[in-house]
Amino acid sequence: xxxxxxxxxxxxxxxxxxxxxxxxxxxxxxxxxxxxxxxxxxxxxxxxxxxxxxxxxxxxxxxxxxxxxxxxxxxxxxxxxxxxxxxxxxxxxxxxxxxxxxxxxxxxxxxxxxxxxxxxxxxxxxxxxxxxxxxxxxxxxxxxxxxxxxxxxxxxxxxxxxxxxxxxxxxxxxxxxxxxxxxxxxxxxxxxxxxxxxxxxxxxxxxxxxxxxxxxxxxxxxxxxxxxxxxxxxxxxxxxxxxxxxxxxxxxxxxxxxxxxxxxxxxxxxxxxxxxxxxxxxxxxxxxxxxxxxxxxxxxxxxxxxxxxxxxxxxxxxxxxxxxxxxxxxxxxxxxxxxxxxxxxxxxxxxxxxxxxxxxxxxxxxxxxxxxxxxxxxxxxxxxxxxxxxxxxxxxxxxxxxxxxxxxxxxxxxxxxxxxxxxxxxxxxxxxxxxxxxxxxxxxxxxxxxxxxxxxxxxxxxxxxx
Ligand SMILES: [Cu+2]
Numbered sequence: 001x002x003x004x005x006x007x008x009x010x011x012x013x014x015x016x017x018x019x020x021x022x023x024x025x026x027x028x029x030x031x032x033x034x035x036x037x038x039x040x041x042x043x044x045x046x047x048x049x050x051x052x053x054x055x056x057x058x059x060x061x062x063x064x065x066x067x068x069x070x071x072x073x074x075x076x077x078x079x080x081x082x083x084x085x086x087x088x089x090x091x092x093x094x095x096x097x098x099x100x101x102x103x104x105x106x107x108x109x110x111x112x113x114x115x116x117x118x119x120x121x122x123x124x125x126x127x128x129x130x131x132x133x134x135x136x137x138x139x140x141x142x143x144x145x146x147x148x149x150x151x152x153x154x155x156x157x158x159x160x161x162x163x164x165x166x167x168x169x170x171x172x173x174x175x176x177x178x179x180x181x182x183x184x185x186x187x188x189x190x191x192x193x194x195x196x197x198x199x200x201x202x203x204x205x206x207x208x209x210x211x212x213x214x215x216x217x218x219x220x221x222x223x224x225x226x227x228x229x230x231x232x233x234x235x236x237x238x239x240x241x242x243x244x245x246x247x248x249x250x251x252x253x254x255x256x257x258x259x260x261x262x263x264x265x266x267x268x269x270x271x272x273x274x275x276x277x278x279x280x281x282x283x284x285x286x287x288x289x290x291x292x293x294x295x296x297x298x299x300x301x302x303x304x305x306x307x308x309x310x311x312x313x314x315x316x317x318x319x320x321x322x323x324x325x326x327x328x329x330x331x332x333x334x335x336x337x338x339x340x341x342x343x344x345x346x347x348x349x350x351x352x353x354x355x356x357x358x359x360x361x362x363x364x365x366x367x368x369x370x371x372x373x374x375x376x377x378x379x380x381x382x383x384x385x386x387x388x389x390x391x392x393x394x395x396x397x398x399x400x401x402x403x404x405x406x407x408x409x410x411x412x413x414x415x416x417x418x419x420x421x422x423x424x425x426x427x428x429x430x431x432x433x434x435x436x437x438x439x440x441x442x443x444x445x446x447x448x449x450x451x452x453x454x455x456x457x458x459x460x461x462x463x464x465x466x
Pocket of ligand 1: 233
């Protein structure tokens with residue numbers, strides 16, 4: 001793993017940690033597990049457990065899983081809440097808040113029945129807490145500042161301890177300075193594997209969390225008071241073309257766990273497959289209650305995990321279906337100039353602004369091929385070069401790359417799909433077929449038709465009364 005390690009306290013022998021009761025709520029001079037950290041937005045390989053029950057670990061898009069240590073009965077983790085620098089995509093970095101060097105924080109993975117002890121050190125300039133979204137636990141471990149615990153002051157470490165009662169897909173995020181801390185990127189996913197590894201088994205298990213940011217062009221810190229008008233729509237604080245592809249082997253059973261902590265829902269669509277939603281942040285969906293989909297809407301504050309058999313080799317688009325969410329920074333006051341002859345107007349404006357260039361007369365796709373003079377640290381509105389040209393998207397978009405003959409757990413990008421001969425849509429060069437004339441319309445006034453049809457120039461009955 002490309003994860004550097006740093007120690008906050010010199011590691012005393014594990015035996016220095018005494019019983020849970022003596023540690024709860026306050027950290028003594030006992031040893032705290034090291035807090036691994038990374039400054040890389042690169043996907044780390046899945047972290048297979050070195051001890052305890054076996055499971056197929058998840059892969060976090062542009063992220064990683066937090067290593068832990070076993071201490072007696074307890075699995076110990078150490079999260080550090082802190083300011084971080086996140087590359088949103090090549091060409092744009094953001095000053096966010098997150099955990100252990102990145103936003104989102106590392107994924108926490110454990111097993112149903114595990115006892116987990118999670119140390120949280122606050123290196124933010126203000127207090128925080130961590131809430132374990134959807135995890136069944138004692139009320140006092142639920143992480144709601146003021147309600148279930150005092151806030152964690154800057155510079156202090158708190159410890160959370162609970163037993164994992166059920167397997168599933170969950171999240172963690174602060175319940176402190178509610179609007180600011182999540183708008184700054186503080187969140188992560190929490191995956192609890194079944195104790196029986198054969199249950200809900202898949203070959204590849206991806207996870208990511210959806211969020212949104214509002215950056216003034218050229219700036220590095222998102223606005224925190226925006227309610228709806230975000231301009232950077234991210235998966236794990238990344239936008240296309242910076243989001244990792246989902247690399248899968250033909251025939252694999254694939255699960256994708258999608259969490260949403262943005263301010264709106266996202267209908268997520270996978271091309272080329274039918275899937276079933278098998279898990280939410282409330283647990284596993286009984287098999288008899290599952291239905292097929294190719295798009296699943298993920299509401300705010302929830303998780304939807306779907307499963308599909310990757311039986312079709314190819315490059316399959318995987319994206320949010322809200323069209324603004326597959327764009328990078330854009331103003332939302334853009335006028336529609338489609339069909340407007342701008343030549344005369346452009347000549348007039350050029351007398352004042354010599355470089356003026358009319359845009360949008362034939363749509364906006366011109367913009368994808370053009371590098372405008374952008375402010376620093378600002379991405380183009382649409383990007384991503386595919387094997388056939390520009391893809392004209394940004395934001396919440398990536399590609400599921402299904403290939404034959406990959407090794408298990410090989411997530412390296414295999415490049416673009418090589419289509420079999422004759423299986424790519426292509427230009428038709430023969431004569432165009434004659435347009436077919438529609439059949440004569442049926443009589444406009446038949447039995448059962450109670451309204452007169454008003455012809456152009458004729459006034460309707462309603463108007464006559466005025
Ligand atoms: Cu969306």
